[in-house]
Amino acid sequence: MKPPAFDFVRPEGMEEVLETLHLRSSDARIIAGGQSLVPMLNMRLARPGVLVDITGLRNLQSIHEVRGEVVIGAAVRQAELEAWPHLRRKLPLLAQAIRWIGHVQTRARGTVCGSVAHADPSAELPLALIALNGSVRLASQRSKRTVPAADFFLGMMSTAIAEGEMIEAVTFPVAENGTGYAFREIGRRHGDFAIVACAAVADKTATRLAIGGVDDHPRQFDLPQENGDELDDALNDIAWALNARDDLHASGRYRRELVRRLGRETVLEARSCRN
Amino acid sequence: MPQLAADTKHRVAFHLNGRKVEVLAENRMLLSDLLRHELGATGTHVGCEHGVCGACTVQVDGAPVRACLILAAQIDGADVRTVEALTPTAQQLSPLQAAFREKHGLQCGFCTPGILMTLDALLTTRPDASEQEIREHLSGHLCRCTGYATIVAAALAAVEEIRKEQKYNA
Amino acid sequence: MTINLQRAGLVGRSMPRVEDAALLIGRGRYIDDLPTRRDTAHMVVLRSPHAHAEIRSIDVSKALEVEGVHAVITGDDVAALTRSLTVGVKADVECWPIARDRVRYVGEPVALVVADTRYIAEDALDLIAVEYDMLPVVMDPEAALQEDAALLHPSLGSNCIAERSFRYGDPESAFAEAKHRFAIDVSYPRNSCTPIETYGVIAEYDPGEDAYDVTANFQGPFSIHAVVALALKVPGNRMRLRTPPDSGGSFGVKQGVFVYAILAAVAARVSGRPVKWIEDRLEHLMASVSATNRATRLEAAVEADGRITALRWDQIEDCGAHLRAPEPATLYRMHGNMTGAYAIANVAIRNRVVLTNKTPTGLNRGFGGPQIYYPLERLMHRIADELGIDRLEVIRRNLVPSDAFPYRTATGALLDSGDYAAALDTALANGNFDELIERRRQARAAGKLYGIGLAAAVEPSVSNMGYITTALTPEQRAKAGPKNGAQAVATISIDPLGAVTVKVASVPQGQGHRTVLAQVVAERLGIPFKAVRVNTELDTARDAWSIASGNYSSRFAAAVAGTARLAADRIRDRLAEIAAGQLNVEASQVDFLDGRIFDRLNPDNSISFNRVAATSHWAPGMLPEGTDHTIQETVFWTPEQLEAPTSKDGINSSLCHGFIFDFCGIEIDPATGAVRIDKYVTMHDCGRVLHPAMVEGQVRGAFAQAVGAALFEEYAYGQDGSFLSGTLADYLIPTVMEVPDPVILHYESPSPFTPLGAKGVGEGNCMSTPVCIANAIADATGAIDITLPLSPGRIGDLIFGEEKPSSQPQTRTPNKSSSGQRQLTGQGSATVSASRQTVWDMLLDPATLEAIIPGAHGVERVSATHFRADVTLGVGPVKGRYRAEIKLSDMVEPEAVTLSGSTQGALGFGNGVGRITLREADGKTIVGYSYEAGIGGKVASVGGRLLDGAARVVIGQFFQALARHAGGGTPHGGLLSRLKALLGGRS
């Protein structure tokens, strides 16, 4: 279990990053925290020709708020977001979800954007991005674009990032008054990827439920405002609409059942904490 | 922009346990291998090389991280601490280490250095860590021998010891 | 019952461990830390991605070209220098440590690369090209016995490599006369106590003396040394085996490293330099060693009051692809104990050992125990429920009576000591069983799912080296000569300054042997604990050892520590004689304490220990007449109770028998099926406790592993033989969050058969805890069939009831609940703006195929319906190059065609069949497809979580490209949404 050989570059500015991505295209991978990439290198599942280390780029290192959005740069580590003093107030859903991401030791290095780029179907950050209708800022040598979360995740570890493109930042809308947020997850052990994870956002007029771990990427659904049978029926339809996987850890049937049960708990919790 | 070619070794300079070190290594060399086999610091162990077991945990810039998930090329300029740095003097164990001995927090000792590095980082930033916090931090480590109870007991005993020391010093 | 502690009070105290200081400061010396010669090279192992295949060819030329590579070695190269491994039963079969013409399990070694570094060796490994012809696989032990099952070893003529039936007492009559009969069928899964340190070997070959020198983190038994020497075709004295000072846990597993000791030794010989191999975790999980999985039917003849009069066992043991030494030991280790903690006079046993396409099995903590206690204690639970008798009462009525010890079981074990009923009652009282009952009542009243489980077990320790021959018939045994006993050895030496050193061949793997031996010897010699130094590294060329040496069957406290005590006794007696002369008293009057030797009647008349101890070196002439020196004393001890199997197949398979009684309370979350162990009480009678903290450490450690076996851990295989638990994210070892702290209780009845009265304690909870938890879950859910490991999904199946159907008609068949399968199905359709005929023609055109097969670099047309292509496939960063074969069949022009394809590459292999239908609609064509695909190899083992999705993406890409190529080309966004639709199978 040792990585294959690769070139390694430490660009000093975005232009250099994008130029390398342009020149080496599919042969290049961005490395920031490396918590998803390095295991794949060690197992030789990934064989990039060049790694582009972006952790030294100042302009990718900040968390800041602009026009109602929290913008998290590509070099921001999960632990930095966890320690961000405004997290609870500005992004209460993330404040709940972040504890579920791996372990202290992986959060200390793993980046927020790296997890989004990796697009593991069970990962918490892509789920939160979907639940909150966040977006992903992509840059390439030719252009910049912003892709809404709903269009970003295409499948298992597949995203809208094109060749030569990289994530510059992800953005999450700032929490609004009167909106409740809840996050629930079931994994096999503490810190494992979710078998099912639910994130709910509820305000006076609408409830959204996003579900991770079940389909090939996290997906979001609108739910009726009632708490009774209608909610159950809607959750049941969602359970069936998701392409629930069978794997070593749980059957598709079990995942559907958790969508119904955990989904309900999460929705009710979000509704109860609207203020 | 520094461009480090795949097929040669490159200079990596960083601080290891307070001392400046410089080695030549391929980009792809894992920090765990660099420490163990290039620098002879074999106290850091390797149990999985995919970031799950925690045996390789070291501190980089003060935070506990997986040495098996860090490439040599990424460590240039960093401050790395390993289990070899925990002992105040050659003859003395730190309060945390002493608590592990006292509470029988180890058997084969293979998981232990990683666990010590996590707990040391935790107790440095949060000397009054609660049992829940200790467990959260330990959950990133696998131990196959002890069943964990004595590890938790050792960590709690260390917290107690540190508290006493601080009181004494104050 | 307790026994008096010695005066010096060292034995029986939780001394701080002498091992710890070095381990805590990072100065342990594990195998990968040891210094090696400068020219040492590194070995890596190319492993089979297939569960069963013929090897058509191996091309190593590219690997040999890599700079820094010293040798590439195949199975035939190994065979040229070695002999097939000894097999423990009489069978016409070869057993090689590396595949020759055929691979039989995923992970089987196929080639070895020796290079300057492991990095380079892995680079070269990637360049070895192996061509395989796949064979049908056999994964299930019962299926392996079927007539039409594929054969793993054609020379055997069957997949059953050994079968024996046994009869003790009169089971037929007992069954005929019994009021009731109850039966249970159980499939015990595969798992492993997998240590955190993997295997490691450093090997050298000396051509001058034709001798091998191997250092390995091997744990014993050293009977395996003979297997290695025989395999390497050298006498034992030219096969030097050494163990490193520290080992990162073993739990039986590191017995299996011997296979790699052979391979590394050969690699050293071929490459002409020392060779080091450190196994990686993927190799370890996939191919090191596993406990056996076993299919068991157990039947009991039961009286109306719940007393069992007979048991009938039918066991099918799955030892994987090869029967490797010491198998089939897992099946026979418990043979004397097939009646558990119960007095049952009549027993019938049918044992079959089968081979399947899985990793060969070997030692694993609990060794054979979990596989028998699971059915036995589940059955006890069932018997009570069926008869409407309290479950505790059924256990009580069947326990071996308190006055019956030593008690000979029906199958031949001599239960040395104990008072099971008293221990059970003590457990109930001190573990607050009544309070647990109350807790369950309250929980249930509050609508919760709560259950209580019980388990009683006998924990055997100190294995009889002869038990494995029970696998042979009495005639075969007679021919082979009797095997029995279990030699333990300890050496005490005293240097010229009087310092005491103890050497044993116990090969500790973290259990603190050095500490306990220092306690035992220091106490006996009346010297300070710190004055004794203990050395547990073993070197077969220099140290005293025998076949039973090593660290297994919980033999340390009972056998090894006891032998050290015997050696200390001898030295002490001699020192007393020497001192008697100097003190002018009778030797019988001499006593030892605090580093002095003195007249017991006049303690002031004393002399220092060191001075007396040094006499043999400095003034041997002063030794009294007839008194031997005290420079070194080696004692070999084998218990007389460990006799060879009788002609009636009775076997005292182990020397000591501890008793365990466990109970637990478990709550299940009705919403998620998640299990919480609310309380766990475990009572142990392990005889005399030498070091309470270490005993508790053993109990806790085994308990944690058992919680893993009960709830999390499984070496899972797909139906195609792919290995699915290839990473520690798939093979789930419990963390601190999942392991509760059990209440540990003791009941001490010293063993009369061991020098210190101790019995083994290291494995008991691996035997008792899985079934105790399963019984609690049965109690909570009312379910009868309980299969381990009890994942929340499995528990969900027990408690969720019928699934609520969808209100919408389902467009696709939902995936069947079939976790553990790497089989993938899907269907979908896409509309393309081209005529049916156009689409049809495209499917048969290499140029089109090249354009639509994802990642194709050139498609070669072999025939009109057969194409070959090189493709790069991947999802996200996971990319690999594969060779693909595509065949068209069942062609109905222009309506339908079946596309079958297979791919092979470094990351694994895949094959699939897809049916494509073309329907006309408004001048467009609706392309419908359904497929079935299977994927195996490395990606299946390590990337199980992403695999299905990845395959869906690739298959989706194919159809998307087809649609685009056929004129359905759409702008960027539309393309994406079509891709998404294709992936999900929805339009």
Ligand code: FES
């Ligand atoms: S070796 Fe790094 S986490 Fe296991």
Ligand code: FES
């Ligand atoms: S002490 Fe052996 S793995 Fe923790």
